[in-house]
Amino acid sequence: MYNELPADEQSEIEQALVHDADLAAKCADLLLAQRALDSLRQTPRSATVQSILQYSRTFLTAS
Template structure:
Protein backbone atom coordinates (compact mmCIF):
# COMPACT_ATOMS: atom_id res chain seq x y z
CA UNK A 1 0.00 0.00 0.00
CA UNK A 2 2.73 2.46 0.94
CA UNK A 3 5.64 0.81 -0.90
CA UNK A 4 7.39 0.07 2.38
CA UNK A 5 8.44 -3.50 1.72
CA UNK A 6 11.83 -4.71 0.56
CA UNK A 7 11.89 -5.58 -3.16
CA UNK A 8 11.82 -9.35 -2.55
CA UNK A 9 8.70 -9.17 -0.37
CA UNK A 10 7.07 -6.70 -2.73
CA UNK A 11 7.56 -9.15 -5.59
CA UNK A 12 6.07 -12.00 -3.52
CA UNK A 13 2.97 -9.95 -2.82
CA UNK A 14 2.58 -9.05 -6.49
CA UNK A 15 2.77 -12.75 -7.33
CA UNK A 16 0.12 -13.53 -4.72
CA UNK A 17 -2.14 -10.82 -6.13
CA UNK A 18 -1.82 -12.30 -9.61
CA UNK A 19 -2.89 -15.75 -8.44
CA UNK A 20 -5.53 -14.93 -5.81
CA UNK A 21 -8.53 -12.97 -7.15
CA UNK A 22 -10.01 -12.50 -3.66
CA UNK A 23 -6.75 -11.06 -2.34
CA UNK A 24 -6.51 -8.80 -5.42
CA UNK A 25 -10.07 -7.57 -4.82
CA UNK A 26 -9.35 -6.78 -1.18
CA UNK A 27 -6.16 -4.98 -2.16
CA UNK A 28 -8.04 -2.94 -4.77
CA UNK A 29 -10.61 -1.94 -2.14
CA UNK A 30 -7.86 -0.89 0.26
CA UNK A 31 -6.10 1.15 -2.42
CA UNK A 32 -9.36 2.92 -3.26
CA UNK A 33 -9.98 3.66 0.42
CA UNK A 34 -6.43 4.96 0.78
CA UNK A 35 -6.81 7.24 -2.24
CA UNK A 36 -10.18 8.51 -0.99
CA UNK A 37 -8.85 9.26 2.49
CA UNK A 38 -5.79 11.03 1.09
CA UNK A 39 -8.09 13.40 -0.83
CA UNK A 40 -10.04 14.49 2.24
CA UNK A 41 -9.72 18.09 3.37
CA UNK A 42 -7.37 18.43 6.31
CA UNK A 43 -8.31 21.57 8.08
CA UNK A 44 -11.10 23.29 9.94
CA UNK A 45 -14.16 24.52 8.14
CA UNK A 46 -14.21 28.22 7.31
CA UNK A 47 -17.09 28.75 9.76
CA UNK A 48 -15.02 27.21 12.56
CA UNK A 49 -12.08 29.52 11.84
CA UNK A 50 -14.41 32.55 11.78
CA UNK A 51 -15.95 31.55 15.11
CA UNK A 52 -12.55 31.19 16.75
CA UNK A 53 -11.37 34.54 15.41
CA UNK A 54 -14.58 36.24 16.49
CA UNK A 55 -14.26 34.77 19.98
CA UNK A 56 -10.62 35.85 20.24
CA UNK A 57 -11.58 39.43 19.33
CA UNK A 58 -13.70 39.66 22.50
CA UNK A 59 -10.51 39.42 24.54
CA UNK A 60 -8.73 42.03 22.44
CA UNK A 61 -11.57 44.54 22.91
CA UNK A 62 -11.56 44.23 26.74
CA UNK A 63 -7.91 45.27 27.08
Protein backbone atom coordinates in the same frame (compact mmCIF):
# COMPACT_ATOMS: atom_id res chain seq x y z
CA MET B 1 -0.11 0.25 -0.85
CA TYR B 2 2.37 2.80 0.46
CA ASN B 3 5.43 1.18 -1.15
CA GLU B 4 6.90 0.54 2.29
CA LEU B 5 8.08 -3.04 1.81
CA PRO B 6 11.53 -4.18 0.78
CA ALA B 7 11.71 -5.14 -2.91
CA ASP B 8 11.78 -8.90 -2.25
CA GLU B 9 8.68 -8.80 -0.05
CA GLN B 10 6.89 -6.53 -2.50
CA SER B 11 7.61 -9.03 -5.27
CA GLU B 12 6.10 -11.83 -3.17
CA ILE B 13 2.97 -9.77 -2.56
CA GLU B 14 2.64 -8.98 -6.26
CA GLN B 15 2.90 -12.68 -7.10
CA ALA B 16 0.25 -13.51 -4.51
CA LEU B 17 -2.05 -10.89 -6.05
CA VAL B 18 -1.57 -12.40 -9.51
CA HIS B 19 -2.53 -15.88 -8.28
CA ASP B 20 -5.31 -15.05 -5.77
CA ALA B 21 -8.34 -13.23 -7.20
CA ASP B 22 -9.93 -12.68 -3.77
CA LEU B 23 -6.73 -11.13 -2.42
CA ALA B 24 -6.45 -8.94 -5.52
CA ALA B 25 -10.06 -7.75 -5.10
CA LYS B 26 -9.47 -6.89 -1.45
CA CYS B 27 -6.30 -5.04 -2.38
CA ALA B 28 -8.20 -3.08 -5.05
CA ASP B 29 -10.83 -2.13 -2.46
CA LEU B 30 -8.11 -0.95 -0.09
CA LEU B 31 -6.47 1.12 -2.83
CA LEU B 32 -9.80 2.81 -3.60
CA ALA B 33 -10.32 3.54 0.10
CA GLN B 34 -6.78 4.91 0.33
CA ARG B 35 -7.39 7.29 -2.57
CA ALA B 36 -10.70 8.43 -1.08
CA LEU B 37 -9.11 9.07 2.32
CA ASP B 38 -6.09 10.85 0.83
CA SER B 39 -8.40 13.30 -0.91
CA LEU B 40 -10.11 14.38 2.32
CA ARG B 41 -9.36 17.67 4.00
CA GLN B 42 -6.24 17.36 6.10
CA THR B 43 -6.49 20.57 8.08
CA PRO B 44 -9.11 21.52 10.62
CA ARG B 45 -11.59 24.29 9.96
CA SER B 46 -10.63 27.70 11.34
CA ALA B 47 -13.59 27.60 13.73
CA THR B 48 -12.30 24.34 15.19
CA VAL B 49 -8.84 25.81 15.78
CA GLN B 50 -10.37 28.86 17.42
CA SER B 51 -12.52 26.69 19.70
CA ILE B 52 -9.48 24.71 20.81
CA LEU B 53 -7.48 27.87 21.44
CA GLN B 54 -10.35 29.42 23.40
CA TYR B 55 -10.66 26.28 25.50
CA SER B 56 -6.92 26.18 26.16
CA ARG B 57 -7.03 29.76 27.47
CA THR B 58 -9.24 28.58 30.33
CA PHE B 59 -6.17 26.85 31.76
CA LEU B 60 -3.95 29.90 31.75
CA THR B 61 -3.28 31.33 35.16
CA ALA B 62 -2.25 34.86 35.99
CA SER B 63 1.42 35.07 36.94
